[in-house]
Amino acid sequence: MISPRRIGAILKKELIQLRRDSMTLRMVIMIPLIQLLLFGYAINTNLREVPAALVDQSRTGLSRALVQMVEATQVVTFTHTFATPEEAERAIAASDVRAALILPHDLARRVSQSRDPAGPGKRETKRPVGQWIVDGSDTMVAAAIRGLRGMPLAELVQQPANAQVPTFEVALFYNPEQRSEVNIVPGLVGIILTMTMIMFTSAAIVRETERGNMEMLINTPVKPLELMIGKIIPFLVIGLVQVAIVLGLGNLLFNVPINGGMGTLLAVTLLFIGASLSLGLVLSTIAKNQLQAMQMTMFVILPSILLSGFMFPFDGMPKPAQYIAELFPATHFMSMIRGVVLRDATLVEMAGGALWLSGFTVVGLAVATFRFNKRLD
Amino acid sequence: MSDAVVETHGLTRDFGDKRAVNNVDLRIDPGMIYGFLGPNGCGKTTLMRMLTGLLTPTEGTARVLGTDLPGNAEGLKRQIGYMTQTFSHYRDLTVWENLDFAASVYGYPRKQKKSRIEELLTRYELEGQVNQLSGSMSGGQRQKMALAAAVLHNPRLLFLDEPTSAVDPESRRVFWEALFDLVDDGTSIIVTTHFMDEAERCHRIAILEYGIKRLDGAPPDLMAGLKAQVVQVEGNNLREAKRLLDATPDILSAAQIGARLRVMVRPEIADPEGLVRKAANLGASGMVTGTRANLEDVFVSATTGEAT
Ligand SMILES: Nc1ncnc2c1ncn2[C@@H]1O[C@H](COP(=O)(O)OP(=O)(O)O)[C@@H](O)[C@H]1O
Ligand SMILES: [Mg+2]
Numbered sequence: 001m002i003s004p005r006r007i008g009a010i011l012k013k014e015l016i017q018l019r020r021d022s023m024t025l026r027m028v029i030m031i032p033l034i035q036l037l038l039f040g041y042a043i044n045t046n047l048r049e050v051p052a053a054l055v056d057q058s059r060t061g062l063s064r065a066l067v068q069m070v071e072a073t074q075v076v077t078f079t080h081t082f083a084t085p086e087e088a089e090r091a092i093a094a095s096d097v098r099a100a101l102i103l104p105h106d107l108a109r110r111v112s113q114s115r116d117p118a119g120p121g122k123r124e125t126k127r128p129v130g131q132w133i134v135d136g137s138d139t140m141v142a143a144a145i146r147g148l149r150g151m152p153l154a155e156l157v158q159q160p161a162n163a164q165v166p167t168f169e170v171a172l173f174y175n176p177e178q179r180s181e182v183n184i185v186p187g188l189v190g191i192i193l194t195m196t197m198i199m200f201t202s203a204a205i206v207r208e209t210e211r212g213n214m215e216m217l218i219n220t221p222v223k224p225l226e227l228m229i230g231k232i233i234p235f236l237v238i239g240l241v242q243v244a245i246v247l248g249l250g251n252l253l254f255n256v257p258i259n260g261g262m263g264t265l266l267a268v269t270l271l272f273i274g275a276s277l278s279l280g281l282v283l284s285t286i287a288k289n290q291l292q293a294m295q296m297t298m299f300v301i302l303p304s305i306l307l308s309g310f311m312f313p314f315d316g317m318p319k320p321a322q323y324i325a326e327l328f329p330a331t332h333f334m335s336m337i338r339g340v341v342l343r344d345a346t347l348v349e350m351a352g353g354a355l356w357l358s359g360f361t362v363v364g365l366a367v368a369t370f371r372f373n374k375r376l377d
Numbered sequence: 378m379s380d381a382v383v384e385t386h387g388l389t390r391d392f393g394d395k396r397a398v399n400n401v402d403l404r405i406d407p408g409m410i411y412g413f414l415g416p417n418g419c420g421k422t423t424l425m426r427m428l429t430g431l432l433t434p435t436e437g438t439a440r441v442l443g444t445d446l447p448g449n450a451e452g453l454k455r456q457i458g459y460m461t462q463t464f465s466h467y468r469d470l471t472v473w474e475n476l477d478f479a480a481s482v483y484g485y486p487r488k489q490k491k492s493r494i495e496e497l498l499t500r501y502e503l504e505g506q507v508n509q510l511s512g513s514m515s516g517g518q519r520q521k522m523a524l525a526a527a528v529l530h531n532p533r534l535l536f537l538d539e540p541t542s543a544v545d546p547e548s549r550r551v552f553w554e555a556l557f558d559l560v561d562d563g564t565s566i567i568v569t570t571h572f573m574d575e576a577e578r579c580h581r582i583a584i585l586e587y588g589i590k591r592l593d594g595a596p597p598d599l600m601a602g603l604k605a606q607v608v609q610v611e612g613n614n615l616r617e618a619k620r621l622l623d624a625t626p627d628i629l630s631a632a633q634i635g636a637r638l639r640v641m642v643r644p645e646i647a648d649p650e651g652l653v654r655k656a657a658n659l660g661a662s663g664m665v666t667g668t669r670a671n672l673e674d675v676f677v678s679a680t681t682g683e684a685t
Contacts, residue, residue: 219431
C-alpha cells in the first residue's frame with residue numbers, strides 16, 4: 001500500500017529543492033517577521049491624536065480651558081485654528097483635519113445653563129456648549145469623537161463633580177489594558193499561516209508540470225497520496241517555525257502573554273496548518289499553471305482573512321456571513337489560537353473547531369489525491 | 378504468439394478534431410530495438426504515451442508486457458522504463474540526487490541503492506558529474522543521466538522518445554552502443570527517431586506519417602523490397618533536371634542530395650538510366666548511375682504513398 005520509502009523520497013527531494021530555493025526560504029522567515037513588526041506597531045484600534053481644527057468664536061478664558069480639557073483626553077490634537085466654521089468645513093473636505101470643534105460666541109452662557117440642574121419651573125431649553133463637525137466616513141474616527149459627547153464639564157465650572165454613577169461596571173478579562181497587540185499578535189499567526197501555507201502548496205503540483213517533471217513522475221510507481229504527504233510535511237515544519245517566530249517575538253516585543261499549554265498550542269496549530277496545506281493542494285490540482293494557482297490562492301485568502309474575525313469581530317457579522325466564514329479554517333483557528341494564547345482554553349473546550357479542522361484536512365487531502373491523475377489526458 | 382512485448386489493435390488517439398494516431402496495429406517481439414520513424418508531429422510521442430499508459434486511447438487496445446491497456450497501468454510501471462522526449466528530471470537536483478530519488482521511488486533498499494547508482498554512473502561515464510546540477514550539464518550528459526534513470530530498476534521494456542535529437546554525433550554513437558548492450562542483457566527497446574541512420578540501426582522499424590503506420594519491417598528487408606529502381610544523377614543544372622524529372626510519369630521521385638539527384642523510377646521500366654538521361658535532358662556532362670536503395674528511399678516512397 002502506502003510506502004514510507006517513497007514518501008521519504010518525495011520528502012527528501014522537496015527538502016533539497018527548498019534548500020536551493022533561497023527566495024522561498026527567505027520568504028518563510030521574512031513574512032512573519034515583517035508582518036509582526038508592521039502590524040504589531042501599526043494596527044491600533046484605540047484611536048489617539050486625531051488631527052482636528054478649532055473654531056473658537058468666544059475667545060474667553062473659559063473656551064481656552066475647555067480646549068485644554070479636550071486635548072487632555074488625547075483623542076484629538078488641534079492642528080489648525082480657523083475663524084469661521086466654513087473654513088473648518090473646507091479643511092475637513094481637504095482632509096487636512098478629520099474633525100472640527102466649534103465653540104460659539106455664547107459659550108459662557110451655555111456652560112452656565114448646563115450647570116443649572118434645570119431648576120424648578122425653569123424650563124429653559126438646554127443647548128450643547130459646542131459642536132463637533134466630523135468626517136464620518138471612517139467609522140472608527142467618528143466613534144472616537146462621539147465618545148467625547150458626554151465629557152463632564154464639572155472641572156470647567158469649578159464645581160464639585162456631581163459624581164455620575166455609571167449604569168454598568170465593566171470588568172475587562174484577558175486584556176485589561178485594552179492593548180490591540182494582545183488581540184492582533186495571535187490573530188497574525190492565523191493570517192501568516194493562511195497566506196504562506198496555501199500559497200506554497202498551491203504551487204506544489206503545478207510546478208512539477210510547469211518544470212516538465214510530471215511526465216517522469218507519473219511514470220514511476222509513486223502513488224498520489226504518497227506524493228501529497230511528501231509535499232506537505234516540509235511545510236508543516238515551516239509553519240511551526242513561523243508560529244514560533246510570531247508568538248516568540250510577540251511575547252518579547254509586545255508583551256503578549258502565552259497563557260495556554262504548549263501541547264494545546266501545538267495541536268491547534270498543526271490542525272490548522274494541515275487544513276491550509278490540503279486546501280492549497282486541492283487548488284494545485286485544479287490550476288493549470290503557477291499564475292492560476294496564485295490567483296486562486298488570492299481568491300481564497302482574501303475572504304478567509306477578512307471574515308476570520310481578525311479585522312472585524314466575528315460576532316458583529318450578519319448571520320449569512322458568519323456561516324460562510326465558518327467554512328474557512330482560518331475562522332476556526334482565529335478563535336482557537338486566541339483561546340489558547342489568551343484564555344488558556346483546552347482542546348476539549350474547542351472541540352468543534354478542532355473537529356472541523358481535522359475533517360477539512362482529511363477531506364482536502366482526499367480530494368487532492370482523487371483529483372491527481374497519473375495520466376496526461 | 379503472445380510472447381510479443383507489445384501488441385496493438387487499431388490504436389487511435391484524437392486531440393479534439395485532430396487524429397494524432399490513426400488505427401495503428403503493431404507487434405513487437407522481445408529482445409530487439411524497435412524504431413518508430415517519422416517526421417515531427419506524426420504521432421510518435423502520442424503512440425509511445427499510449428503504450429506507457431499515460432494517454433488513454435480514443436479507440437483500439439494495446440497489450441504491453443501482458444498488461445491490457447487501457448486498464449490498470451500501475452503494475453506496468455515497475456516493468457517499463459521511459460525516457461521522455463524533453464528532459465524531465467529535476468534540473469535543480471544533482472545527478473546523484475536525481476538517481477537517488479528514482480531508486481527510492483522504485484523501492485531500492487538503502488544499501489543496494491548506492492551500489493546500483495555507482496554501477497550506472499560508471500557504465501554511463503557520469504562519475505565526473507555526480508555532484509553537478511543536472512540543469513547545468515550538456516545535452517549529452519543529461520541524456521546519459523536520463524538513460525541511467527530509465528534503466529535503474531532493470532525494466533524489461535524501455536521506451537526512448539527521440540533520445541538523441543539534442544546531442545552531438547559522437548554522443549549519439551556512444552548512446553547507441555549503450556542500447557545494444559542493454560538489448561544484449563535482455564531488454565527490449567522501443568525508440569522514436571527522425572534520423573535515417575538511427576532507424577537503420579534498429580532491428581525493426583515502423584514508418585509513421587500523419588499518425589498512420591505506412592510500413593514496417595526490418596530495414597534490410599524494407600530496402601530490398603522497395604518497389605522502385607534508384608538512379609543517381611551528377612552534373613550541371615540539377616535544379617532544372619529535377620523539374621523535368623518531376624514532370625515525367627514513370628519517375629516516382631527526384632530529390633537533390635548535395636551535388637546529386639536521387640531518382641526513383643518505376644520498377645517495370647527496363648532501362649531506368651536511359652529514361653532518366655533522356656527525361657532530364659542531360660548533356661554529355663551528366664553522369665547517371667544505378668544504385669542500391671537506402672532507407673531514405675524507402676521512407677520517401679512510403680510517405681509519398683506510392684511504390685509500397
Ligand atoms: N496534448 C495534446 N493536445 C493536442 N494536440 C496534441 C497533443 N499532443 C500531441 N498533439 C498533436 O498530435 C500530433 C502528434 O504529436 P506527437 O505525438 O507529439 O508527434 P511526434 O512525437 O511524432 O512529433 C501533433 O499534431 C500534435 O500537435
Ligand atoms: Mg515527439
